[in-house]
Amino acid sequence: MNVVASSRINEKVLLMGNEAIARGAIEAGVEVITAYPGTPSSEIVETLAEIANDFEYYVEWSINEKIAFEIAAGASLIGARSLVAMKNAGLNVAMDTFMTLPYTGIKGGMVIVVADDPGAHYSSNEQDTRLAALYAEIPCLEPANQQEAKEMTKEAFELSETLELPIFLRSVTRLSHASGDVILREIKKQSKKIGFNKHWKIPYRWNVYGPPGAVSKHRWLHLQMEKSKNIVEESKFNTFTLPINTNIGIVASGLGASYAAEAISELGLKEKLAFIKLGFANPLPEEKLRKILKGLKKLIVIEEGDPVIERQIRSFAQDTFTEVEIFGKERKQILNPYGELNVDCVAEGISKAIGLQVKENQKRSNIKKEIQKMISHRSSTLCAGCPHLGTYWAVKKALQDRKGVHIVNGDIGCYEQGGYGVFSHKINPTDDNSKTYSISSPCEILDTLYVMGSGIGMAMGQSQAGYKDGKILAVAGDSTFFHATLPAVVNAVYTQADITYLVLDNSWTCMTGHQPSPTTGRGTTGEKVKVIDIPKITEAIGITCIKVVDPYNIEESIQAIQEAIDFKGPSVVILQRECALQVQRREKYKNPQTFIDRDKCTGCKKCLSFGCPAITFDSKNKVAGIDSLLCVDCGLCNQICSFGAIALKKGNNYV
Amino acid sequence: MFNMIIAGVGGQGSILASHIFADAAIRTSVTNGDNDIKVRVGETFGAAMRGGSVASHIKIGSDVYSPLVPEDKADVILGLEPLEKLRVGVSYIAPGGIVIMNIRKCKSVDVKTGQAEYPSISDIIDSFKKLNANVITLDATEIAIKAGTAKAMNVVMLGALAACQKNLVPRKILEGVIKDRVPPKTIEVNLKAFELGFNKVSEDLRR
Numbered sequence: 001m002n003v004v005a006s007s008r009i010n011e012k013v014l015l016m017g018n019e020a021i022a023r024g025a026i027e028a029g030v031e032v033i034t035a036y037p038g039t040p041s042s043e044i045v046e047t048l049a050e051i052a053n054d055f056e057y058y059v060e061w062s063i064n065e066k067i068a069f070e071i072a073a074g075a076s077l078i079g080a081r082s083l084v085a086m087k088n089a090g091l092n093v094a095m096d097t098f099m100t101l102p103y104t105g106i107k108g109g110m111v112i113v114v115a116d117d118p119g120a121h122y123s124s125n126e127q128d129t130r131l132a133a134l135y136a137e138i139p140c141l142e143p144a145n146q147q148e149a150k151e152m153t154k155e156a157f158e159l160s161e162t163l164e165l166p167i168f169l170r171s172v173t174r175l176s177h178a179s180g181d182v183i184l185r186e187i188k189k190q191s192k193k194i195g196f197n198k199h200w201k202i203p204y205r206w207n208v209y210g211p212p213g214a215v216s217k218h219r220w221l222h223l224q225m226e227k228s229k230n231i232v233e234e235s236k237f238n239t240f241t242l243p244i245n246t247n248i249g250i251v252a253s254g255l256g257a258s259y260a261a262e263a264i265s266e267l268g269l270k271e272k273l274a275f276i277k278l279g280f281a282n283p284l285p286e287e288k289l290r291k292i293l294k295g296l297k298k299l300i301v302i303e304e305g306d307p308v309i310e311r312q313i314r315s316f317a318q319d320t321f322t323e324v325e326i327f328g329k330e331r332k333q334i335l336n337p338y339g340e341l342n343v344d345c346v347a348e349g350i351s352k353a354i355g356l357q358v359k360e361n362q363k364r365s366n367i368k369k370e371i372q373k374m375i376s377h378r379s380s381t382l383c384a385g386c387p388h389l390g391t392y393w394a395v396k397k398a399l400q401d402r403k404g405v406h407i408v409n410g411d412i413g414c415y416e417q418g419g420y421g422v423f424s425h426k427i428n429p430t431d432d433n434s435k436t437y438s439i440s441s442p443c444e445i446l447d448t449l450y451v452m453g454s455g456i457g458m459a460m461g462q463s464q465a466g467y468k469d470g471k472i473l474a475v476a477g478d479s480t481f482f483h484a485t486l487p488a489v490v491n492a493v494y495t496q497a498d499i500t501y502l503v504l505d506n507s508w509t510c511m512t513g514h515q516p517s518p519t520t521g522r523g524t525t526g527e528k529v530k531v532i533d534i535p536k537i538t539e540a541i542g543i544t545c546i547k548v549v550d551p552y553n554i555e556e557s558i559q560a561i562q563e564a565i566d567f568k569g570p571s572v573v574i575l576q577r578e579c580a581l582q583v584q585r586r587e588k589y590k591n592p593q594t595f596i597d598r599d600k601c602t603g604c605k606k607c608l609s610f611g612c613p614a615i616t617f618d619s620k621n622k623v624a625g626i627d628s629l630l631c632v633d634c635g636l637c638n639q640i641c642s643f644g645a646i647a648l649k650k651g652n653n654y655v
Numbered sequence: 656m657f658n659m660i661i662a663g664v665g666g667q668g669s670i671l672a673s674h675i676f677a678d679a680a681i682r683t684s685v686t687n688g689d690n691d692i693k694v695r696v697g698e699t700f701g702a703a704m705r706g707g708s709v710a711s712h713i714k715i716g717s718d719v720y721s722p723l724v725p726e727d728k729a730d731v732i733l734g735l736e737p738l739e740k741l742r743v744g745v746s747y748i749a750p751g752g753i754v755i756m757n758i759r760k761c762k763s764v765d766v767k768t769g770q771a772e773y774p775s776i777s778d779i780i781d782s783f784k785k786l787n788a789n790v791i792t793l794d795a796t797e798i799a800i801k802a803g804t805a806k807a808m809n810v811v812m813l814g815a816l817a818a819c820q821k822n823l824v825p826r827k828i829l830e831g832v833i834k835d836r837v838p839p840k841t842i843e844v845n846l847k848a849f850e851l852g853f854n855k856v857s858e859d860l861r862r
Contacts (some may be wrong), residue, residue: 160852178722258720343725371782376771378763380707
């Protein structure tokens with residue numbers, strides 16, 4: 001049984017940050033939960049979907065974050081407690097509704113969980129979404145550990161109902177994807193107080209245009225935020241350790257407070273300086289902070305992300321009679337305003353601010369530098385038997401046959417690994433025409449890469465600007481097809497952009513941990529549902545050149561791609577083959593049948609440039625080999641070998 | 656405070672191994688009535704589903720707050736793969752720390768295509784010695800195959816770890832967590848793998 005669903009109250013268990021948030025929602029009696037998968041936030045809904053049968057809540061993987069947000073909001077307007085979870089970039093998708101909902105507020109407690117990614121481990125950027133909470137003018141909580149993640153989630157529902165506002169819970173990778181000890185508490189029953197009142201407390205409550213209009217609703221929002229200022233001054237999530245004889249203070253929020261606590265104890269400064277740990281940090285407990293500022297000479301602000309709190313403190317320090325020097329990520333800079341924090345950089349920053357000498361062991365760092373020279377980079381790869389390997393090989397071959405400098409616009413997903421990799425060192429960034437290198441591996445197919453769905457729009461821009469030096473393509477996966485590209489396909493048909501859109505359909509949302517997509521045939525909790533047919537949709541929108549192929553068949557894939565890129569106007573190629581990892585999970589695969597005929601292998605390494613991790617090379621004897629632990633007999637490499645040296649014994653499952 | 660890092664390649668099971676150890680540490684603290692012991696596990700892995708570098712940081716103690724081990728502060732580094740062990744170890748191993756290393760290489764695509772070189776096992780061991788670490792090596796993959804499946808290599812390494820850290824987390828508690836956390840059908844194989852790893856390192860230490 002999943003420990004998140006456990007009824008063993010007061011037990012101390014190990015929970016991942018995302019599981020702790022899920023547990024907090026259950027303890028609060030959550031009724032509706034939605035999300036679109038996005039690392040590092042996915043495990044919140046993944047956990048709640050897994051244990052859904054034990055509870056009465058409704059949970060879904062929505063098509064995108066905007067829809068997920070609106071479902072949670074809609075549920076809340078009629079009194080249900082709802083939670084919506086997303087990653088940093090996901091909030092950008094939900095932004096339109098996110099910015100306007102606070103004007104009317106909500107009824108049932110609504111919690112918006114956003115997992116930021118300082119260090120950009122799994123994201124296109126490092127955006128600090130606490131700024132979005134400030135932008136939308138709603139309260140923001142920042143947990144420092146897994147226990148707090150659970151407590152704050154639970155408390156956020158109460159706070160949300162008290163203030164009638166959605167509450168923003170900001171997590172980060174190192175919290176969501178880290179684990180810690182958490183004490184389980186009682187699970188609250190759902191309130192089930194569902195009902196609709198069009199004029200609840202305010203005329204036309206749920207209509208921002210409704211009289212007396214949006215400005216009046218904005219004014220109401222400000223009144224609510226004034227109320228939250230009183231609550232934040234007394235919040236148990238903000239703690240103040242204030243020794244008498246010090247004029248140095250540290251203000252740290254969220255996970256930054258955990259790094260700061262460790263750094264303080266490492267530097268032997270425990271109880272020797274003022275330590276203010278903020279968990280409820282928008283709005284700030286300004287009254288308390290003002291009083292503390294007056295007694296300080298130096299204040300160090302430690303926060304994960306942008307200098308959000310630092311700027312606010314600096315702003316009100318101006319009209320507080322104080323000579324305090326403020327250290328942080330700007331002006332008196334002791335921490336970088338990019339990248340993520342850790343105990344070492346925080347300890348170094350604190351030392352710098354207060355003038356402590358840091359001892360460095362020069363001899364040890366020299367030894368380390370020497371050793372580091374022999375550690376080679378490990379490029380990430382697509383998995384053995386990944387259908388995208390076949391797709392990218394076919395794209396490469398299809399384009400090599402056509403003259404020109406082709407542009408392939410990428411997308412976010414497993415297939416983004418077609419945009420970087422082991423051969424990137426060949427690139428000279430100062431070259432004016434930087435695309436002079438030839439496409440030599442599946443790892444350098446993609447030329448542009450930003451966010452979900454952006455490639456299709458950019459391809460249209462290149463086409464409409466009159467690019468004639470080569471073909472214009474865009475790729476996106478099946479989950480992205482629904483999440484972010486449907487309006488773009490309509491646009492392409494409407495404007496007759498001369499682009500080719502390759503839909504890499506592997507039936508799952510893979511990179512975030514294999515959540516179901518509308519192409520899977522399974523719903524959120526594993527129930528059977530109808531597959532939504534991508535070829536039929538593109539046809540209905542008005543695409544006339546549609547090809548559907550299996551990327552495990554390289555010849556056919558090349559032909560389909562070439563027919564599509566030669567077509568004038570918008571064309572779509574749907575490359576359909578289920579993710580190899582999912583197939584293996586279902587059908588336990590034993591003893592692969594693919595082998596190398598050592599007499600035929602010339603050691604040309606063509607198969608290695610294909611990029612499948614199951615292909616090995618014996619450099620002593622100059623022959624390729626197959627790693628039997630990884631190979632899944634997809635049959636792709638034998639189509640690539642020019643010498644017929646790779647073959648399949650009888651009895652494999654795939655070809 | 657006890658700090659450990661488990662380093663490996665995506666798909667080798669380093670995250671499961673770290674959760675088993677951390678869970679066992681919590682159960683040990685509850686059994687001993689140490690209420691202020693805190694446990695944290697921080698994970699670092701790349702975007703790829705398989706084949707990338709993975710490191711799990713595990714911290715146990717009363718003064719533990721954050722999920723990451725500071726530089727030069729890892730008491731133990733458990734390496735499921737030699738190069739990954741070195742990648743992490745060079746920054747984090749504490750002088751006098753213990754390095755437990757599976758010697759089975761998992762070559763990267765960079766090495767396989769001839770774009771990069773894989774250092775020799777003896778160079779890796781020497782590197783750790785230069786950093787004043789104690790090195791214990793074993794072919795955990797081979798031992799796991801003996802136990803029944805190469806996939807149990809991570810649990811062999813947990814057995815090896817248990818043999819070096821007899822006081823921190825008792826063997827019995829670790830075995831209990833393994834039973835709870837591995838797929839039910841694989842409990843027997845995993846317990847066997849744990850025992851073989853434990854015995855191998857216990858014998859080596861006796862010598």
